[in-house]
Amino acid sequence: MTGAPKTLVLGIGNILWADEGFGVRALEAFHARFEMGEDVTLLDGGTQGLYLVQFVEACDQLLVFDAIDYGLAPGELRVIRDEAVPRFTGAKKMSLHQTGFQEVLSAADLLGRYPKHLALIGVQPQDLEAWGGPLTPPVRAMLAPACEAARAVLEEWGVSCRERTGAAAPLLSNDLDDRAYERRNLGLLTG
Secondary structure: OOOOOOEEEEEEOOOOEHHHHHHHHHHHHHHHHEEOOOOEEEEEEEOOHHHHHHHHOOOOEEEEEEEOOOOOOOOOEEEEEHHHHHHHHOOOOOOHHHHHHHHHHHHHHHOOOOOOEEEEEEEOOOOOOOEOOOOOHHHHOOHHHHHHHHHHHHHHOOOOOEEOOOOOOOOOOOOOOHHHHHHHHHOOOOO
């Protein structure tokens, strides 16, 4: 190990509920676009709630992708930092994972292992009701800007984000990656 701060890039949400899956899909897009050093872990946190404490307390820097109800127009992207993050992860309960993630941060704090740097890249969802549905167009359009925002935050923290020159190995398995999921379950993509 290099002795550099340990960084966790976490996508949370449920891909089975339309825009609720933004965090996981943004993490997947980030992984497809950028290569990270060995001190960076990319993790699909799904809806694991308190099971994520072990990962959060092991990192020095935490960047989270998620769908957050800011009360804005669908697709609006916000970057929230440090002490403001817990307020937004519990601002308006959209799903069980948000309350769970606020608890994850509290548990890490109680254990004395709260990340030194914390950032939340959140998008305002449009649809959280479509079971098995894809991201809505205004939310899907924010995947690339979310990746850019993540790169900017990470580079500010001293983490190198290198553009990939080839294809990345799949981050998700069992046909849950974005293209396979939509192609097989929704018939939206071809090839």
